[in-house]
Each structure stands twice: as C-alpha cells, then as structure tokens.
Amino acid sequence: MFSRTLFCAALTALSLPSFADTVWLKNGDRLTGKISVMDGGKLLLETEYGGSIPLKWSSIATLESDQKLLVKQDQVSGEVVQSLQAADDGKVTLANGAAPRTVQLASISQIIHPKPLIQDFEWKGNVDVAMDYKRAETDTDDYDVSFHTKARHGLWRHNGTGSYNREYRDGVTVTDNWDAEYALDRFLDENWFWQGRVSYKRDQIEDVRRQRTIGTGPGYQFWDNELGAFSLASLINRSDYEYADGSKDEFFLAAVKWDYNRYLVGKTFELFSSGEIGKPLEGVADYELDAEIGLRYKVTDWASLNMKAERDIVSGAESETDETRYSIGFGVGW
Template identity: 65%
Template sequence: MSRTLLCLAITAVSTPLLADTVWLKNGDRLTGTIKVFDGGKLLLQTEYGGAIALDWKQVKTLKSDQPLLVKQDEHTGEVAKSLQAADDGKVVLANGDAPKTVELASIQQIIKPKPVITDLVWKGNIDAALDFQQAENDTNDYNVAFKTSARHGDWRHNARGDYNRETTDEVVGTDNWSAEYSLDRFLTEKFFWDGRISYKRDKVEDLSRQRVVGTGPGYQLWDDELGAFKVGALLNRTDFEFSNGQKENFYSVAGTWDYTRYLIGK
C-alpha cells in the first residue's frame, strides 16, 4: 500500500515538471504542450481544455523542455534545446553553454524541428461528395478523391486518385477516374529525384485513355508543422488513346508544385 501511494505521489509531482508553461500578463499560468506559434497565436495543447490558442501579445514569458525551432525572420531560425522563462516580454533560448535571451516581439514562428526520418511516416486524406437532385431533371453526382504520402528514410511514396460520375435522367454525362503514383529519392535534405506514372480513363469523352510517365529533379522548400511546399521539373512521355482507336504520343517538359498550408499547424 505504501509503495502504491509513493508511486502516485512521484507521478503527481513529476507530471507538471514535464509540461511546458506559459505565463500570461494577467497573472495566469497555463501548463501543457506547446504545439506551434504562428500568425500571432500560440497553440498550447492541454489535458484540461484541449488545444488553446493564446494571443502572443498577452504572453509574458514561457518555458519548454522540448527542442523547438524559433524563427525571428522568414529565412533563418535556431533550434533551441529548451526555452527558459525570462523577464517580462522575453525568453531564453537554451543551447548548452551559449543561452540567448530574445524579445518575444521579435519571434515570428515557433515550430517543432523536423526530425531525421528513420521510420515510416504516413499522411493522407480522402474526400467524398454525393449530390442527388430529384426535380424536373433527376441528377446524380459522385465525386471521390484521395491523396496520400509515406516516407521511410530517403524514400517517399506519393499516390493520388479520383473518381467522378454524373448522370441526368439516367443519361451519363461524366464518367472518369484517374490515378497517379510517384517515388521520390532524396539525395540531400532538400533535393530529390522524382519518378512518376499517371493514368486517366474516361468513358464519355473522345480522349478515352491518357498515360504519362515522367522523371526529373525536385526541391522540398519546407515540410513542417505548418505545411509543406515542393517544386520540380519533369521530362514526360504522354500517350493518348481516343475512343475511335486512334493513338498519339509525344514528349514534353513540365513544372510541378505541391503546396499545403495548415491554418494553425497539424
């Protein structure tokens, strides 16, 4: 019994020590986990109130034992091993023997640093829309789309696809689907080589089949808590097949980009 009480006491004392702390100008002190600071809002994940968005102008100082990337301008940042509380309107970026005190007003972003990827990291989403209208003309509209990405080490797999079908009074006006797969091999932290293949099938339009195979370089500008942005260039071979059996193929060069922005972080 005494051992159980001792364990409970140690747990109760230790838990707050592991939490991040934010002191507000009105005297309140909040504990939780700092998720991200961007756009003038500090997102604090708490056990008692979920995710709380705090006005940065109302923050007096803060403390965190987790490594955080602190940006004071758009292009440069410093990964602090921890954040230590300081005088009003300031915070200490602790990095071993060279701690640095900065003004809170000078900080533009605080995000989690991107770890070295050694295990599988997966993310993706599925969107679906169904629309049924019964009137003078009955209309049925189906739209389904997915996008997914998985990374392991220097390899990243990307896949996307969609299906669209629309009928009006049982007459098919749209009936098509498409799929794309790409494989990225990172040569450096930012630079990668992209190979991809895509296919589209259309049962209504004259262009019934499209196949594209491409390869080329790419560059990952960023991929963090706030979103991701990558650009690239591809040399493609495209094959067209028409509903009358005619076929065409050609080579082309294309630019690619993929931009994702989260309003308040992941």
C-alpha cells in the same frame, strides 16, 4: 513509512508526461500542455483536457518548454533551441547550450518543431468527399472523392493520389472519370531528390478516354515542416492517349510538377495546391495541364471542411479536353 513515501513520489514523477509545457497568459491564467506550433499570431497548445487550444500570441505573458524547437524572429532564418524558459512579462529566454538569451515575444514570428533529414517513418494524408444533390426542373447528383497520401522512410518518400468523379443529370451520366498516380522520391540530400512516377486516367465521357504516363526526373524540396511543404519536380514523361474513336497518340513531353500546402492561423486553415503542366516534345498537342487548388478548415484534429477547384486541359490534340470542377465537401486527415 519514509521509504513508502519516496516510492509513491517516484511513481508520481514517472507518471508525469514527458513534455509539460506551460503558458502564462496576461490575465493571470496558466495553461499546461504541449506546444505544437506558433504562426500567424496564434500559438497551438495540445492538451489532454481540451484538445488543441489556439491562443492569441499577443495575450501570452511568457512560456516555458523542454522541447527542442525552431524559433524564428524573421521569415528566413531560425534558431533551434533546446528549451524555452519563462522570463518577465512579454519575454522568453532561449536556451541553446550556450549563454541563455532573452528576447521579446513580439519579435518571434514562428515556433515550429525542427524536422530532421532522416526519419524512421512518417505517414500523412487526407481523404476528401463532396456530394451534391439537386431536385428541380433538372435533377442533379454529383459525387467527388479524392485522396492524397505520403509516406517517408529514411531517404525514400512514397506519394499516392487518386480521385473519382461522377455526375448524373436526370438519370443520364454526364461525368464519369477516375485517376490514380504513384510517385517514388529518392532524396539525394536535404532538398534534392530524384522522382519516378506512373499515372493512369480513365474517362467514359470525354473524347480523351485514357491517359497513361510514366516519367522520371529531378526535384527540389524547398521546405517541409510543421507549417507545410513545397516541392517542384522537372520530369521527362512518356504519355499514351487513347481517344473515343479508337485512335491513339504516343509522345514524350517535358513537365513540371508542384505540390504545395501551407497551414495558417495556428493550423486552423490549410491552403493547398498540386498539379502538373507539360509541353509535348513532338507536335501532338500544344500543352496539357492538370491542377487543383483549395482550402481546408479544421473542425477537429482529424476532420475538416474543404473547397477546391480542379482544372484539366489537353490543348491542341486530336480531341481536346477542357474541364473545370468546383467542389465543397468534408474530409479526414492524419
């Protein structure tokens, strides 16, 4: 009987989750789950019984966790702790192998998961869809689909983007274009990387019908963690333009690419922007710009509402392009 009891107890212990973080609230409630992130005055707790639960940081009395976490008490530096231990109300103890240190909860600005330089495999991305139908004096059908994905294995990172836009007005096509890009990053250390990229744009309506670009150059990853990422790349590109009248331009240009996203209010909102601005090394055009900026609101762990603005400019070329698009739609992310 005694051995059976021990056996059942052992099975129960093995069945418990690996990480059982606990949060005590000032009203006396206690919640268990897994701490995801704390930022913007919100702690995001992942639970089996309620999904992702955002908690006001000011409503928390104390908390504990067995996870390795990066705790920031300012906007610059942080401390990687092996665990968090419960303390008196309004405090938490940071355990980092040395003597534990108790700090005020109010002094903590962020809690995130530390991200190692080399990961076996990581894949994330999103697909956004926007559609607009208007039936009035002028009937309008507008479709906008885009995707953005990244996959990292070791020191290599694969980046893929693409979009498709089509608009009809009274049955006449007034916008019809698509584009795709692939970029490969090879990290030299934690921040510096070398990028090679190739992109293609096709437009059935505008004067610039085709754009082909291949380029390479160094880049710098300012940060990449649970709260977002920001990187810049400086490239030398070879671009080929083909116009509606059949003429062509081929030239080199220096360009700067950026890729930015930032989660806000416990990862409820995501601010994002990506794009490229380039200056031809020859007198073919003044400059070219392809950029987007937007905001996503997470409805569930995987679904979001989004709104964004896109700008595509080719200035000073034989045939200029100047397009601005605004869209509101639905997206999925992983």
